[in-house]
Each structure stands twice: as structure tokens, then as C-alpha cells.
Amino acid sequence: AASGGLAMLGWLGFSWTAPPGGVVALWGIPGGFSWGVGSSAYQTEGAWNVDGKGVSIWDVFAHKKGKISSNETGDLSCEGYYKFKDDINLMKDMKLNHYRFSISWPRILPSGSKSEYINEKGIKYYDDLINMLLENRITPVITLYHWDLPQVLQEKYGGWQNISMVNYFNDFANLCFERFGNKVKYWITFNNPWSVAVEGYETGEHAPGLKLRGTGAYKTAHHIIKAHAKVWHTYDMKWRSKQKGLIGISLTADWGEPVDVSNQKDIEAAERYIQFYLGWFAAPVFNGDYPQVMKEYIGRKSGQQGLGASRLPVFLPQEKSYIKGTVDFLGLGHYTTRYVTQKNYPSGLGDSYFADRDLAELVDPRWPDPGSEWLYSVPWGFRRLLNFVKSQYGNPMIYVTENGVSEKMLCTDLCDDWRMQYFKDYINEMLKAIKAGVNVKGYTAWSLLDSFEWDEGFSERFGLYFVDFRNKNKPRYPKASVLYYKRIISSNGFPNQRELESWKRKATETCSSSNQLLAADPLIGHMEMVTEIVIPTVCTLCILLSAVFFLFLLRRCL
Numbered sequence: 001a002a003s004g005g006l007a008m009l010g011w012l013g014f015s016w017t018a019p020p021g022g023v024v025a026l027w028g029i030p031g032g033f034s035w036g037v038g039s040s041a042y043q044t045e046g047a048w049n050v051d052g053k054g055v056s057i058w059d060v061f062a063h064k065k066g067k068i069s070s071n072e073t074g075d076l077s078c079e080g081y082y083k084f085k086d087d088i089n090l091m092k093d094m095k096l097n098h099y100r101f102s103i104s105w106p107r108i109l110p111s112g113s114k115s116e117y118i119n120e121k122g123i124k125y126y127d128d129l130i131n132m133l134l135e136n137r138i139t140p141v142i143t144l145y146h147w148d149l150p151q152v153l154q155e156k157y158g159g160w161q162n163i164s165m166v167n168y169f170n171d172f173a174n175l176c177f178e179r180f181g182n183k184v185k186y187w188i189t190f191n192n193p194w195s196v197a198v199e200g201y202e203t204g205e206h207a208p209g210l211k212l213r214g215t216g217a218y219k220t221a222h223h224i225i226k227a228h229a230k231v232w233h234t235y236d237m238k239w240r241s242k243q244k245g246l247i248g249i250s251l252t253a254d255w256g257e258p259v260d261v262s263n264q265k266d267i268e269a270a271e272r273y274i275q276f277y278l279g280w281f282a283a284p285v286f287n288g289d290y291p292q293v294m295k296e297y298i299g300r301k302s303g304q305q306g307l308g309a310s311r312l313p314v315f316l317p318q319e320k321s322y323i324k325g326t327v328d329f330l331g332l333g334h335y336t337t338r339y340v341t342q343k344n345y346p347s348g349l350g351d352s353y354f355a356d357r358d359l360a361e362l363v364d365p366r367w368p369d370p371g372s373e374w375l376y377s378v379p380w381g382f383r384r385l386l387n388f389v390k391s392q393y394g395n396p397m398i399y400v401t402e403n404g405v406s407e408k409m410l411c412t413d414l415c416d417d418w419r420m421q422y423f424k425d426y427i428n429e430m431l432k433a434i435k436a437g438v439n440v441k442g443y444t445a446w447s448l449l450d451s452f453e454w455d456e457g458f459s460e461r462f463g464l465y466f467v468d469f470r471n472k473n474k475p476r477y478p479k480a481s482v483l484y485y486k487r488i489i490s491s492n493g494f495p496n497q498r499e500l501e502s503w504k505r506k507a508t509e510t511c512s513s514s515n516q517l518l519a520a521d522p523l524i525g526h527m528e529m530v531t532e533i534v535i536p537t538v539c540t541l542c543i544l545l546s547a548v549f550f551l552f553l554l555r556r557c558l
């Protein structure tokens with residue numbers, strides 16, 4: 001379904017049926033491209049109540065029973081707060097160009113508000129981190145909001161449901177520019193606001209866990225977009241001339257491919273899928289307003305539901321011009337793809353963001369899915385998304401801010417060949433897109449370390465480095481993909497097929513021997529014994545005893 005058919009043009013001229021383009025995969029890219037890894041505060045720092053840090057909505061959410069897989073929390077996680085020096089050494093060894101991390105808002109403003117109290121210890125932590133990155137020639141790329149809103153703001157105002165967040169966020173951002181902006185040149189206002197809106201306020205799977213179906217996500221997004229624009233203007237007016245940095249937003253989107261590319265209904269459904277995902281945020285910041293198709297669908301459905309106004313809020317004319325053009329670069333997070341087809345959701349079944357789109361999502365069971373349930377490896381979708389961004393938003397400067405794959409395995413296996421494959425194929429598609437003129441300036445592998453994977457707790461591991469969470473020192477061990485990614489960085493892409501195979505061979509040799517070393521580690525060695533020896537032994541004994549008992553009964557009966 002991914003090829004063939006007549007070229008059909010969707011709105012604004014993106015061709016859904018353009019051939020995937022060139023089979024030549026591997027080539028070097030010009031210098032100046034930035035390779036990095038990413039992380040976020042709540043997922044890695046731990047130290048949740050240390051040195052004056054305030055409580056965030058994620059601290060509270062994770063402490064509630066039944067919200068997170070196995071009731072795990074980010075209280076300790078990787079202890080990045082204490083181990084950042086070790087982590088920077090890992091990055092240095094990989095010869096990374098940049099490190100993307102986020103600032104925990106309540107760590108520096110415990111009550112959320114600048115007028116109340118600035119926690120200098122929190123400021124010092126980020127200052128030390130930034131200084132050490134710079135000493136090691138690693139460019140800091142800072143996300144201001146990676147989901148950890150101060151709990152006080154949630155309790156007092158209802159969090160992003162309330163417009164007052166715009167000013168609170170602006171004050172927090174302004175403080176970050178003031179304290180760190182002379183050293184930091186890349187700022188990201190929000191990480192994946194789609195997830196904040198949909199999972200935080202619509203389905204409730206994420207903090208703050210609200211289930212305001214059909215309205216919560218739209219309202220949240222509306223305030224986030226306004227907050228983003230305000231912070232962009234603050235930077236532009238107050239700090240840019242002195243600090244000379246760039247400020248953007250990081251949007252995450254899957255690619256949506258029409259099930260049948262010769263069917264206009266499927267093409268339109270796929271377009272809706274992307275517009276409700278990426279366009280929801282990208283269209284306002286690039287063009288000043290929500291995508292037309294969102295306005296039409298949500299407006300029509302709201303009318304059918306007997307509502308006087310659309311559930312999608314409206315930007316006033318002056319707001320549109322204020323929001324339009326508030327991106328120096330687009331951060332793009334991407335993991336996976338869906339096939340999409342038209343499906344009607346009749347009104348009366350309850351409103352929701354999902355029903356508003358009138359579509360169904362499908363996956364091809366042959367796509368590899370080594371880890372998270374939702375994450376199928378579909379490399380060609382990445383190039384299509386990049387081309388879409390180029391054609392829809394006027395070829396903006398793009399930094400890939402997240403791309404990677406997880407594994408579910410709970411036992412220790414450092415030989416992650418599926419991750420090497422995923423990186424190779426996805427990076428390769430990105431390189432093809434660059435070759436075709438998409439303006440991608442950097443790539444960020446997600447993530448440096450295994451970390452707290454939100455509602456999945458520690459059960460899904462995205463890290464290049466394995467973290468042993470059971471050990472109180474939280475040691476990090478390189479998976480094979482560390483060496484592999486390191487080679488991609490040093491070659492600035494892929495040299496040729498033969499070299500690639502030798503990278504993989506070497507990476508696999510190293511991981512096999514580290515696997516053995518790990519197995520010899522007394523702590524882990526013990527854990528493996530429990531599952532590999534003790535449990536099977538106990539089971540075998542049980543079966544034997546039951547058989548003996550059964551024979552004994554049989555003899556008595558005869």
C-alpha cells in the first residue's frame with residue numbers, strides 16, 4: 001500500500017503517492033550536522049524531594065496506586081541528579097555534539113511561581129551540568145517543559161486547563177534565560193504537547209490523570225500554544241540580541257499512511273490523522289491557526305451534539321498574528337507509523353478527540369515491534385513525515401529531537417541488534433530526506449539511559465545504556481548500540497555496506513563479553529539464579545512430588 005497509484009495531491013500540495021525515492025541508502029552528510037542523545041528530568045534525575053525541590057504532577061501521579069505499571073515511581077530512577085558527571089563522560093566517549101535534557105520546573109521554582117521562592121540549589125545543579133557539558137564541547141539543548149508541572153499550579157488552578165499557566169510558564173522560562181541563557185543557545189519550550197493534552201487531560205493515562213473527554217485536550221493545547229508563543233516573544237524581545245540563541249518547540253508525531261493510496265477517502269483520513277497530530281500544534285506556530293480540517297470536523301460534530309460553540313477553541317485575529325512564526329526551528333520527535341482508513345464515529349456515542357477524527361488506525365503485523373506495544377519499526381514513515389513537514393511548513397529548519405526504540409526484556413541483555421537495525425534504517429531514511437532537500441540540522445537518539453518510561457514505569461527500556469535499577473548505585477552498562485551509534489557519529493553517516501557489517505560484528509562481540517561479565521556480577525548473578533535455577537528447580541520438585549503422591553493414591557485405591 002505504500003507505493004503505486006497516480007500521484008494525488010493532499011491539501012497544500014503534499015503528494016501522498018510520490019515514489020519513496022532512490023534506493024541508494026548510505027552516504028556521508030556534510031559537516032556541521034549535530035548528533036546527540038536525549039533525556040528528561042523526571043525520567044532520569046531521581047532526587048524527587050531533595051535540596052529544596054518542589055513536588056511535580058508526576059511525583060504525585062506516580063505515588064498514587066494503580067497509575068504506573070508495578071506502581072513504580074521516578075523517585076530515584078537513574079539518580080541522574082547525582083551522577084550527571086558520569087553521564088557526561090559517557091557522552092564524551094561517544095563524541096556527541098549535543099545533549100538534550102529538560103529542566104524540572106519545581107526543582108528551581110518549588111511552588112511554580114517566581115515571585116515566591118527561587119531554589120538556588122536547583123539552579124546550581126543545572127548550572128554545573130551546563131558548565132561541564134560546555135567544558136567537554138557538548139552543546140546543551142534545553143527543554144523547558146517535559147511534563148513536570150509544579151503540583152501547586154495543578155491544585156490551585158487546574159494546570160493547563162487554566163489560562164494563568166501562560167504567565168507562570170513565561171516567568172519560569174524568563175528565569176531560565178536570565179540564569180542560563182548566556183551559555184545555552186538552543187531552547188525548546190514544550191516537549192510533545194500532544195501527549196500532555198491527550199494523555200494528561202483526555203485519557204488520563206498520564207499526569208495529572210484527568211479524563212475530560214472531547215474538551216480537555218483542546219483546551220490544554222490552546223493554552224500551551226499561547227504559552228509557547230509568549231515565551232518565544234519574551235526570548236525574541238528581551239534576550240535574543242544579547243544571547244543569540246534559537247528557540248523552538250518539539251512536536252512528536254507518528255506518520256499516517258493511507259491504507260489504499262488510490263482511494264481518496266483513505267488519503268483524506270490519513271491527512272486528518274497527521275493534521276490532528278502534528279498540524280494541531282504546527283499549523284498555529286507556523287501559520288497562525290489550527291488546521292482547517294480540525295476546525296471543520298470538531299465544529300460540525302460539536303453542532304451535531306447540540307453545543308452552541310465548537311469544542312475547539314478559537315484564536316482571535318490578534319492572537320493569530322502573535323502566534324504565527326514563533327519557531328526558530330522545529331524539534332521533531334518520531335517513533336512509528338500507522339495505516340489509516342476512513343471510519344465514521346456517529347455523534348451520540350460520546351465526544352472525544354479520537355472520535356472527532358473519523359478514522360481507524362491499523363498496523364501491519366509484519367512490522368518489527370521489539371518493545372513498547374505501540375512502537376512498530378517502519379523506517380520509510382520517517383522520511384514521509386520529514387517530506388510532509390518540508391512541504392507543509394515552508395521547509396523549516398528541523399532538529400530531530402527524539403527517535404529510538406525500546407525493549408521489554410527485564411533480564412540483562414546488552415546485545416540489542418534490533419536497536420542497531422532501527423537506528424540504521426531510520427537514520428538512513430533521514431539522510432535520504434536531507435539529500436532530497438529537507439532541512440534537518442541535527443539528530444537526537446532517544447535516549448541516553450534506560451529510564452522511567454511514564455505509565456510503563458521501568459518495564460520499557462529506550463536507553464543506549466542499560467541501567468541496573470535494582471542496584472542502589474544504578475550502574476550504567478553500554479548496549480551494543482552505543483558502539484554502533486558512536487561509529488555513525490564519527491563517520492557522519494554511513495560509509496558503505498561492508499563497513500556497516502563490520503561495525504555490527506564488533507559491537508556484537510563487545511556486548512557478548514560484557515553480558516558475560518555482567519552475569520558474573522554478584523548482585524545480578526544472584527537475580528539470574530532465582531529465575532533460571534531456583535524457579536525451574538522448585539517447579540520440577542513440585543511435579544515430582546505430585547507424581548509420587550498420585551502413584552501412592554493409585555496404589556491405595558487398587
Ligand code: BGC
Binds near residue numbers: 040043191192333
Ligand atoms: C517522550 C519521551 C518518552 C518517549 C517514548 C516521547 O514522546 O517525550 O519522554 O520516553 O516518547 O515513549
